[in-house]
Amino acid sequence: MKLQDLSISELRGALVRGELSAREIATRTLHDIERLNPHINAWTAITAERMLQEAERIDALRRSGQPLPALAGTPWAAKNLFDIAGHTTLAGARLLSDRPAAARDGYAVRQLHHAGALLSGMVNMDAYAYGFTTENSHYGATRNPHDPGRVAGGSSGGSAAAVAAGAVHFALGSDTNGSIRVPASLCGVFGLKPTFGRLSRSGTHPFAASLDHIGPMARRVADLAAVYDALQGHDPDDGFQAERPLEATAPQLHRGMEGLRCAVLGGFFTTWCDDEARAALQRAALALEARDELQFPEAELARSAAFIITASEGGNLYLPELKRQPELFEPNSRERLLAGAMLPAAWYLQAQRFRRLARQKFQTLLSRADVLIAPATPCSATRIGEQEMIINGQPLPPRASMGMLTQPISFLGLPVVTVPLRASNGLPIGLQLISAPFNEQACLRAARALEQMGITDARPAEITP
Amino acid sequence: MTTEQQEAWLAAMAQSLEIELDDARRAELLARFSHIAAMAAPLMDYPLDERLDIAGVYRP
Numbered sequence: 001m002k003l004q005d006l007s008i009s010e011l012r013g014a015l016v017r018g019e020l021s022a023r024e025i026a027t028r029t030l031h032d033i034e035r036l037n038p039h040i041n042a043w044t045a046i047t048a049e050r051m052l053q054e055a056e057r058i059d060a061l062r063r064s065g066q067p068l069p070a071l072a073g074t075p076w077a078a079k080n081l082f083d084i085a086g087h088t089t090l091a092g093a094r095l096l097s098d099r100p101a102a103a104r105d106g107y108a109v110r111q112l113h114h115a116g117a118l119l120s121g122m123v124n125m126d127a128y129a130y131g132f133t134t135e136n137s138h139y140g141a142t143r144n145p146h147d148p149g150r151v152a153g154g155s156s157g158g159s160a161a162a163v164a165a166g167a168v169h170f171a172l173g174s175d176t177n178g179s180i181r182v183p184a185s186l187c188g189v190f191g192l193k194p195t196f197g198r199l200s201r202s203g204t205h206p207f208a209a210s211l212d213h214i215g216p217m218a219r220r221v222a223d224l225a226a227v228y229d230a231l232q233g234h235d236p237d238d239g240f241q242a243e244r245p246l247e248a249t250a251p252q253l254h255r256g257m258e259g260l261r262c263a264v265l266g267g268f269f270t271t272w273c274d275d276e277a278r279a280a281l282q283r284a285a286l287a288l289e290a291r292d293e294l295q296f297p298e299a300e301l302a303r304s305a306a307f308i309i310t311a312s313e314g315g316n317l318y319l320p321e322l323k324r325q326p327e328l329f330e331p332n333s334r335e336r337l338l339a340g341a342m343l344p345a346a347w348y349l350q351a352q353r354f355r356r357l358a359r360q361k362f363q364t365l366l367s368r369a370d371v372l373i374a375p376a377t378p379c380s381a382t383r384i385g386e387q388e389m390i391i392n393g394q395p396l397p398p399r400a401s402m403g404m405l406t407q408p409i410s411f412l413g414l415p416v417v418t419v420p421l422r423a424s425n426g427l428p429i430g431l432q433l434i435s436a437p438f439n440e441q442a443c444l445r446a447a448r449a450l451e452q453m454g455i456t457d458a459r460p461a462e463i464t465p
Numbered sequence: 466m467t468t469e470q471q472e473a474w475l476a477a478m479a480q481s482l483e484i485e486l487d488d489a490r491r492a493e494l495l496a497r498f499s500h501i502a503a504m505a506a507p508l509m510d511y512p513l514d515e516r517l518d519i520a521g522v523y524r525p
Contacts, residue, residue: 195523196522196523197522197523240522241522242522242523242524243524301507301508301511304504304505304507304508305508307501307504308501308504308505308508311501319482322484323482323483323484334490335490335493335494335496335497336497338484338494338497339494339497339498339501340501341482342474342475342478342479342482342494342498343498343501343505344474346509347501347505347508347509349519350505350508350509350511350513351508352519352520353513353517353518353519353520354508354511354513355519355520356517356518356519356520357513357514357517359520413520413522413523437523438523
């Protein structure tokens with residue numbers, strides 16, 4: 001029996017019955033990572049000692065007959081912008097590699113530790129979280145487990161690849177403009193970007209505070225919901241967190257599509273993608289009985305505004321180091337960040353004010369459908385090093401444009417679950433299931449419905465050395 | 466903004482932020498800035514009500 005064949009709930013059940021020990025899960029996971037990582041370059045650090053200690057805690061609970069927490073014995077990986085006690089938080093950047101180690105775990109990591117999950121290590125990302133391909137010039141490109149010649153997507157590419165390879169049950173990523181949804185789409189796993197402000201971001205290295213989210217990726221919807229539920233909690237250290245009580249989503253999944261109205265999000269979203277993405281959209285729309293196509297005419301402006309906010313806040317964040325030691329920045333990002341630091345304030349403020357208007361306008365769409373379906377990426381994964389993809393007849397750079405369909409939605413701050421389908425060439429391609437603020441359960445239920453109908457495909461990649 | 470206006474803006478910003486740039490970096494900076502300026506133009510043309518505030522987190 002492979003660990004990857006068991007859901008989080010089944011893994012916990014096997015622990016409770018004594019069929020597996022947490023130590024066995026940890027050692028098998030570490031062995032799998034040792035075998036798989038040379039092929040995908042996902043992990044930048046492996047926390048073997050910590051993982052075994054966390055496993056021992058779970059086994060001790062089991063031996064003493066105490067109840068096991070919800071994620072007991074579940075192996076996972078963290079994007080390397082989450083603080084992990086005793087390790088330097090890299091955020092994919094050589095610039096940060098000499099910083100002191102984190103004094104304690106970030107909030108989300110603490111939540112997962114308390115829930116019994118076993119941290120396997122930290123995984124690769126685009127430097128500073130500024131990119132959609134995880135072609136990291138210092139730590140190397142993370143390879144797509146379904147085709148190692150292709151990108152994993154980004155910026156949480158290591159997280160998606162680790163899950164898609166079947167080495168861990170879930171991973172944490174962050175999403176400013178699409179950094180959970182893009183790699184989830186390209187690597188063929190489920191991803192959840194919750195409502196802006198829903199989950200605490202404290203103890204993560206920021207990029208653009210107005211837009212940063214965190215969230216999980218997994219190969220099963222039930223696992224995604226279980227991890228999301230464990231991540232919820234009030235954190236007084238996060239000034240951006242919305243005041244919202246805990247709302248468990250896992251118990252809602254059995255409701256399926258009960259009472260949910262779905263519609264396709266057209267216009268910009270079906271124009272800027274290829275035929276494979278449109279075909280995937282049609283399959284899901286048919287399955288979810290989404291007969292109406294709704295338009296968000298401000299989508300392109302929303303993307304532009306997100307681009308400006310990101311550039312300005314990211315540029316401002318790194319301005320002191322851009323002045324002090326510009327040679328430590330990777331060439332792909334240095335002038336991009338500097339340009340952002342030099343934007344006129346009028347552009348930034350116009351983008352922030354437009355954000356409120358865009359939210360108001362999108363609310364009209366959400367009064368007509370509970371779940372909106374749109375492609376997550378314009379196409380499947382491009383080849384590593386590829387500088388152009390042709391979308392809608394135009395050459396676009398994958399590193400900056402693979403997130404063009406996710407940017408308008410995170411700009412609005414809406415919850416999204418990315419579901420993995422397959423293109424005709426066998427490569428994964430994802431769709432976004434978008435809902436109203438704090439209605440994560442609706443996205444998850446629609447995702448679960450697609451999973452049960454066999455429309456989605458999140459089988460782990462077969463990696464043969 | 467014309468290219469000349471962008472160059473002038475960036476030169477002023479580099480001076481005020483005390484950032485020294487060689488020709489290669491200046492050219493790359495201009496390319497990046499021009500890309501964002503093209504996105505900003507239609508956004509700046511979009512009429513917003515003067516009482517429209519910036520967005521915050523959603524309220525439950």
